[in-house]
Amino acid sequence: MKKLQQAEPHILRSKWPLLFAMITILLSVSYYFFIRQGAVGSGSTAGIFWGVSGLVIAIILAGYRIRRSLYNLRLGSLSGWLQAHIYLGVLCSVLIFMHSGFRFTGIFSSFLLCLFLLVVVSGIVGALLYRTIPFFMAQHSNVSFAHEDVMRRFGELLEEADGLALEASGEFLNIYKSRIRPLIKSKSPRWRYLFMDEVEVIGKCEQYLELVARQTGAREIYCLHMICALYIEKEKLIYKWGKALLLRGWLNFHVPLTMAMLTAAMFHVISIMYY
Amino acid sequence: MRATVETGIIQTRAALIIDLSRCVQCDNCLEACAALHDGRSLLVRKGSMLNNFNLLPTSCMHCDDPTCMTKCPTGAITRDVTGEIYHKDSCIGCGSCAQNCPFGNIVIVDVHEDEQKHGLMLWFSRLFGLNGKSPPGPIENEKTDTTGDKRAVARRRKPRKKAYKCDMCRDHTYMGCVYNCPTGAAKRVNPAKFFTEIASAL
Numbered sequence: 419m420k421k422l423q424q425a426e427p428h429i430l431r432s433k434w435p436l437l438f439a440m441i442t443i444l445l446s447v448s449y450y451f452f453i454r455q456g457a458v459g460s461g462s463t464a465g466i467f468w469g470v471s472g473l474v475i476a477i478i479l480a481g482y483r484i485r486r487s488l489y490n491l492r493l494g495s496l497s498g499w500l501q502a503h504i505y506l507g508v509l510c511s512v513l514i515f516m517h518s519g520f521r522f523t524g525i526f527s528s529f530l531l532c533l534f535l536l537v538v539v540s541g542i543v544g545a546l547l548y549r550t551i552p553f554f555m556a557q558h559s560n561v562s563f564a565h566e567d568v569m570r571r572f573g574e575l576l577e578e579a580d581g582l583a584l585e586a587s588g589e590f591l592n593i594y595k596s597r598i599r600p601l602i603k604s605k606s607p608r609w610r611y612l613f614m615d616e617v618e619v620i621g622k623c624e625q626y627l628e629l630v631a632r633q634t635g636a637r638e639i640y641c642l643h644m645i646c647a648l649y650i651e652k653e654k655l656i657y658k659w660g661k662a663l664l665l666r667g668w669l670n671f672h673v674p675l676t677m678a679m680l681t682a683a684m685f686h687v688i689s690i691m692y693y
Numbered sequence: 694m695r696a697t698v699e700t701g702i703i704q705t706r707a708a709l710i711i712d713l714s715r716c717v718q719c720d721n722c723l724e725a726c727a728a729l730h731d732g733r734s735l736l737v738r739k740g741s742m743l744n745n746f747n748l749l750p751t752s753c754m755h756c757d758d759p760t761c762m763t764k765c766p767t768g769a770i771t772r773d774v775t776g777e778i779y780h781k782d783s784c785i786g787c788g789s790c791a792q793n794c795p796f797g798n799i800v801i802v803d804v805h806e807d808e809q810k811h812g813l814m815l816w817f818s819r820l821f822g823l824n825g826k827s828p829p830g831p832i833e834n835e836k837t838d839t840t841g842d843k844r845a846v847a848r849r850r851k852p853r854k855k856a857y858k859c860d861m862c863r864d865h866t867y868m869g870c871v872y873n874c875p876t877g878a879a880k881r882v883n884p885a886k887f888f889t890e891i892a893s894a895l
Binding site: 553666 | 713714715716717718719720721724725728729738739745746865866867869871872873874875876877878
């Protein structure tokens with residue numbers, strides 16, 4: 419199968435780190451050379467070159483979003499584009515800081531630089547999230563998770579728990595309705611789970627349910643255990659869902675910020691050319 | 694290796710594996726699959742787990758000895774010279790392949806005509822994340838009715854059953870799901886080769 423050969427994973431699939439390191443070293447050497455000559459302002463020839471290069475790279479970086487929606491574009495795989503997006507992003511920030519001379523001068527330029535800093539920081543945060551969150555989501559779980567099925571699964575779990583509780587005694591049903599059902603019914607992601615391990619989340623659930631178990635009669639303990647399992651499954655889903663939402667929510671921050679930054683950069687270029 | 698034998702994927706030629714420690718749930722694999730297959734995704738991101746990190750999603754694995762192909766009453770399933778197993782247009786949607794697939798990777802769906810949304814607007818809606826649901830129906834290659842027969846028109850509008858499964862994007866240069874995964878989590882591998890290499894590396 420020809421396509422299968424193309425898709426085989428390569429250990430050294432990316433040359434971006436090496437390329438990036440070489441270009442950064444070259445840029446640092448050139449910056450040092452121009453500092454020694456005493457002309458490194460943003461209006462100098464070198465400064466303009468760095469600024470224009472930075473802007474061009476920033477526009478290429480924005481092309482990642484376009485590539486993402488062009489599914490059959492023969493310009494490399496999307497994972498290669500993401501690698502390029504990350505490394506070119508860092509390179510772009512080096513160029514822009516060299517262009518600014520590592521100083522905040524002028525109101526609009528300072529605003530633009532602040533915006534740029536925010537984009538860079540959000541990009542770094544995003545790269546970290548992309549690296550860590552999927553790992554935490556999959557670490558302790560041996561079931562597949564698809565965020566599109568979460569709401570349906572919540573409903574199923576609540577239905578199952580209700581069914582089990584109805585078979586128990588009236589006293590247990592009251593305990594279930596007042597202390598357990600609201601927990602199973604709640605669908606909001608818990609922010610504290612973002613900083614917790616899945617095992618910790620399960621531990622917390624079990625602690626709470628142990629307290630409930632003390633009020634439950636011996637006859638209902640089996641039923642409680644069954645409901646406990648459903649509650650824990652639901653909390654596991656919440657744990658993963660919150661993380662999936664964070665990954666999606668981050669894009670809603672990074673992309674508009676980048677668009678605002680690029681618009682401001684265009685105004686910056688136009689104003690420089692005008693004056 | 695034990696999991697590959699237990700799940701039976703060792704007998705397959707091209708299994709799609711999603712590394713969940715890399716998957717960022719961006720849905721790009723599903724969207725790419727839908728975009729390359731007339732708006733209907735042939736991939737479902739659910740399935741059995743090989744271990745904590747490797748998911749075997751619902752996607753045809755192009756078996757060495759495909760029971761779906763041998764049990765097809767109309768011979769609508771065939772193997773390409775490059776190894777991909779695919780449905781031809783002569784599929785009558787009887788469901789025999791779906792019943793005989795050991796992995797449950799074939800679905801029978803109702804196919805409607807004129808449900809497609811194509812063109813620039815679709816691309817823009819995708820670009821800005823406004824697409825919501827993928828358009829449901831695939832394109833049919835039915836002949837245009839030139840006789841004006843109302844019954845023929847009504848017959849054409851009636852949904853037709855058809856089997857759907859991954860064809861490894863045989864009409865395209867690359868596999869949509871793998872090519873459009875931003876983190877490289879989706880991999881299409883020959884399980885026997887891939888897991889033997891991993892086992893020997895360990």
